[in-house]
Amino acid sequence: MLIRETFPAGAFQCNCTVLACGDTKEAVVIDPGGETQRIAELVAHYDLTVRSIIHTHAHLDHIYCTRDVKQAHGGEVCLHRGDAFLYDGFAMQAAMFGWKVQATVPVERWIDHADRITLGNRSLEVIHTPGHTPGSVCFEVHDPDAGRLLFAGDTLFRRGIGRTDLPGGDSKQIVQSIQQRLFTRDLDTVVIPGHGPTTSLGDEARANPFVRA
Ligand SMILES: [Zn+2]
Ligand SMILES: [Zn+2]
Structure with missing residues (x-):
């Protein structure tokens, strides 16, 4: 069984997810753009151990609370190397909005295409999908109950x-x-985007006006 809690976080309403193996309670936090309190409540509620803090890319709204989550729960900070310049430029990204932020915590694992990130009896596959940023990645998990x-x-x-x-x-x-x-x-795969509502690969392959299947 997979435990999954997805919620919009921060000023740009980035979809943050706490994902955990229901058997071992090992968890990853995906894109902690805010809501550190809520993340802490979920970790306590399900009695989770955070193994990794993973990022689809290093735009401000997806890394905004990485430092806080790391300090509160630990977990290996993971990023694709292509976005190192954005991660290192966190303060500059924030300054564009007039925000002052604390320095980022170091990246501890550089993830690349086809890598796997373990959470208990499950694992996430890293899919490098550059374009939005050079180091943009998607994460796929397969669960017997939840599907892909x-x-x-x-x-x-x-x-x-x-x-x-x-x-x-x-x-x-x-x-x-x-x-x-x-x-x-697999076109039945459910897609949880970085912002906005859930969809599926099949729906987008059929009806996304910006990219043809
Ligand atoms: Zn975003
Ligand atoms: Zn972005």
Whole structure:
């Protein structure tokens, strides 16, 4: 059994997820953009051990509370190396909104395409999907009860795709990533985007106006 709690967090309402193996209570936190209190309540409620703090990419809204979550619960901080410049530029990203932030905590594991991140009896597969940012990744988990779940970050939204006009963005690459690395997978996969409502790979392959299957 998988425990999954997804909720919008922070000023940009990034979808943050606490995902845990129901047998071992080992957990990962995906994109802690805010709601550190809620994350702490979930960890306490389910009696979880946070093994990893993982990021679909290093935009401000997806890493905003990484430091707080790390300090409260531990867990290995994971990121794709392609987004190191954004992670290191956290203070600069925040300054663009007039916000002052504390320094980031160091990345402890650089994740790459086809890597696996373990949580108890389950594991997440890392899918490198550059385009929104150079180091954008999706995470897929397969569960006998819940089926296949894909945490898509800002690569794929319900009837949308991520913007590519920010530093490191590439509009051709994001379409290629979605066509070659997402639409080629099991189309029944449920997609939890970085923002907004849930969808499925099949729905988007059929009806997403920005990218053809
Ligand atoms: Zn983003
Ligand atoms: Zn975002």
